[in-house]
Amino acid sequence: LPFRLIPVLSTAAQVVERTLYVHLHPGLNLGTSGQARPVYIPPVGDMFKLISRLYSNAADVCGHLDVRVLLTNVRAQPSVTDLGSGGAVNPFPSPQILSHCPEVVLTDFPLQDAGQSSLVSQCLQKYAGHCYVCTPGLRSVLLHPQLQELENSQPKDDEEKSEEQGENRSKGQLESVKTYSDVVVGGTFDRLHGAHKTLLNISCLLANRRFLIGVCDKELLKKKALKELIEPYDRRVKKLQEFLQDVKPSLQYEIVPLNDPFGPSVSDPQLQCIVVSEETMKGGEAVNRKRMENGLPQLVLHCIQLIKDAHHTEIEEEKISSSSLRSRLLGTLLATPQSQSDMPPLPYIIGLTGGSGSGKSSIARRLEALGAIRIDSDQLGHETYLPGTRAYLRVVQEFGMDILNEDKTINRRALGRKVFGDKERLKALTDIVWPEIALLVNKRIQQAREEGKRVCVVDAAVLLEAGWETLVHEVWVALIPEEEAVRRIVERDGVSADDAQKRLQSQWPGHKQVQHANVVLCTLWEPNVTQRQVQRAWSLLQQRINQRLKECDPAF
Numbered sequence: 419l420p421f422r423l424i425p426v427l428s429t430a431a432q433v434v435e436r437t438l439y440v441h442l443h444p445g446l447n448l449g450t451s452g453q454a455r456p457v458y459i460p461p462v463g464d465m466f467k468l469i470s471r472l473y474s475n476a477a478d479v480c481g482h483l484d485v486r487v488l489l490t491n492v493r494a495q496p497s498v499t500d501l502g503s504g505g506a507v508n509p510f511p512s513p514q515i516l517s518h519c520p521e522v523v524l525t526d527f528p529l530q531d532a533g534q535s536s537l538v539s540q541c542l543q544k545y546a547g548h549c550y551v552c553t554p555g556l557r558s559v560l561l562h563p564q565l566q567e568l569e570n571s572q573p574k575d576d577e578e579k580s581e582e583q584g585e586n587r588s589k590g591q592l593e594s595v596k597t598y599s600d601v602v603v604g605g606t607f608d609r610l611h612g613a614h615k616t617l618l619n620i621s622c623l624l625a626n627r628r629f630l631i632g633v634c635d636k637e638l639l640k641k642k643a644l645k646e647l648i649e650p651y652d653r654r655v656k657k658l659q660e661f662l663q664d665v666k667p668s669l670q671y672e673i674v675p676l677n678d679p680f681g682p683s684v685s686d687p688q689l690q691c692i693v694v695s696e697e698t699m700k701g702g703e704a705v706n707r708k709r710m711e712n713g714l715p716q717l718v719l720h721c722i723q724l725i726k727d728a729h730h731t732e733i734e735e736e737k738i739s740s741s742s743l744r745s746r747l748l749g750t751l752l753a754t755p756q757s758q759s760d761m762p763p764l765p766y767i768i769g770l771t772g773g774s775g776s777g778k779s780s781i782a783r784r785l786e787a788l789g790a791i792r793i794d795s796d797q798l799g800h801e802t803y804l805p806g807t808r809a810y811l812r813v814v815q816e817f818g819m820d821i822l823n824e825d826k827t828i829n830r831r832a833l834g835r836k837v838f839g840d841k842e843r844l845k846a847l848t849d850i851v852w853p854e855i856a857l858l859v860n861k862r863i864q865q866a867r868e869e870g871k872r873v874c875v876v877d878a879a880v881l882l883e884a885g886w887e888t889l890v891h892e893v894w895v896a897l898i899p900e901e902e903a904v905r906r907i908v909e910r911d912g913v914s915a916d917d918a919q920k921r922l923q924s925q926w927p928g929h930k931q932v933q934h935a936n937v938v939l940c941t942l943w944e945p946n947v948t949q950r951q952v953q954r955a956w957s958l959l960q961q962r963i964n965q966r967l968k969e970c971d972p973a974f
């Protein structure tokens with residue numbers, strides 16, 4: 419089978435848009451007029467390799483599809499209750515309800531001749547209807563003709579060639595594997611990808627009764643790259659439940675939050691096996707040491723290989739990883755903008771925000787170079803302090819003469835020391851200056867409108883805190899890990915690390931900003947990586963603006 423996977427997956431991807439269930443039915447004969455019957459197959463060593471290769475190939479050739487390998491008909495030893503009336507063992511006593519009802523059933527069953535195709539199609543539809551609840555107008559597609567062409571055109575590696583010739587088949591690969599009543603795994607399971615699915619599928623193969631999954635929560639997420647983009651715990655659990663229920667409905671699933679690296683794996687006496695990757699093998703060994711300390715039997719460590727990511731970039735890991743998937747979200751549209759019907763469509767206004775030291779001003783300058791009008795709110799804020807302005811008098815009244823320089827101008831550094839770290843004093847200041855800055859921002863936007871400009875970027879450190887979302891069409895957020903922000907602030911502004919922390923604590927944390935963001939960017943890596951994100955964000959933005967203009971004026 420392995421050498422047929424790429425052709426099967428790539429031809430299937432021509433037909434399927436969203437979910438591709440892959441179900442192995444070895445020995446199935448669709449070429450006779452009789453009803454083909456599904457049977458149980460035992461879990462053999464070959465299946466582990468096949469599953470991991472399938473998900474790995476799927477990531478390469480049909481990465482846009484949600485692929486799920488179904489194991490409903492895989493079982494070590496069928497129980498007596500599974501015996502049908504005629505003594506036959508039927509893995510589908512009633513059709514399985516999948517979370518996405520199949521609309522089309524595909525097969526690579528080899529046709530004897532072209533005349534056989536309608537018989538095979540009918541037989542396949544009947545068979546699919548027996549196994550799963552399908553949509554009423556279920557169609558069938560025979561992948562065979564395209565498959566042959568593709569198979570011949572695919573270069574095969576040495577391993578594939580020898581597998582094809584049966585050279586590589588040791589007896590062990592065909593023998594049933596040992597299975598366990600209770601199996602455990604742990605992970606973050608963010609944006610469920612091929613490597614997660616391999617781990618889960620293999621665990622389902624190994625488990626006979628119960629499958630316990632520990633899902634990293636709060637404490638364990640703190641050190642993760644782009645942690646602000648990790649899906650909420652509930653969403654990750656929901657996706658896991660849906661996937662597992664599809665894969666092997668006969669198993670009992672238990673999903674628990676993990677706030678330390680071990681969770682119930684070190685205290686649950688019924689567990690027999692833990693599934694780990696090469697990377698987490700040491701963690702599995704640590705679990706066994708703790709179990710010994712707790713007087714519990716050790717778990718069998720089943721190790722799976724990491725899947726390589728053929729599309730990884732210079733800032734991403736070689737293996738398929740959630741952090742790579744998160745980094746690919748940077749610059750893309752994460753949430754559709756609310757339609758601001760009261761705002762003129764042009765200039766299209768981006769509100770760019772982010773914590774101090776997040777690099778948002780460098781992003782704003784990059785956007786300016788691409789054609790946006792940059793409106794620097796920090797700078798406008800400084801203008802409101804000029805002697806003689808309304809804000810000047812009120813700020814001096816509020817904060818006293820000791821914030822003035824000798825020449826009577828406001829010493830912003832001294833003012834900053836009074837407000838950063840003191841919520842009430844900061845509010846007293848922003849109540850005075852935000853309305854004044856907003857007036858100046860609107861004046862600049864009006865000017866850009868009169869000049870026929872297309873995009874304005876309002877660079878505002880505390881745009882969300884100030885409730886300025888209503889002034890912009892979209893919110894873009896620059897993210898940065900806190901320790902990097904502190905390092906940058908200390909280096910750039912010559913303030914102490916303590917003062918930098920205080921400044922950051924006066925602002926919303928990254929994860930809260932992300933909840934309001936349409937687009938997220940991150941300047942953590944080399945400048946060219948930031949530039950690529952900004953260019954991606956800019957070109958996607960142009961498409962959205964064109965779309966919006968079309969909606970406002972169909973003649974556009």
Ligand SMILES: CC(=O)SCCNC(=O)CCNC(=O)[C@H](O)C(C)(C)COP(=O)(O)OP(=O)(O)OC[C@H]1O[C@@H](n2cnc3c(N)ncnc32)[C@H](O)[C@@H]1OP(=O)(O)O
Binds near residue numbers: 775799884921
């Ligand atoms: C809605 C908006 O975003 S308007 C733009 C932000 N300005 C304001 O909110 C006005 C109140 N703040 C100020 O007037 C000034 O920041 C002062 C007087 C407190 C300090 O002035 P300066 O020492 O010259 O510092 P500067 O204005 O450059 O700001 C320094 C950092 O403080 C942060 N900061 C500014 N205002 C605030 C605020 N209200 N709350 C929290 N952090 C703030 C910014 O993130 C900035 O860092 P960044 O450039 O890396 O983003």
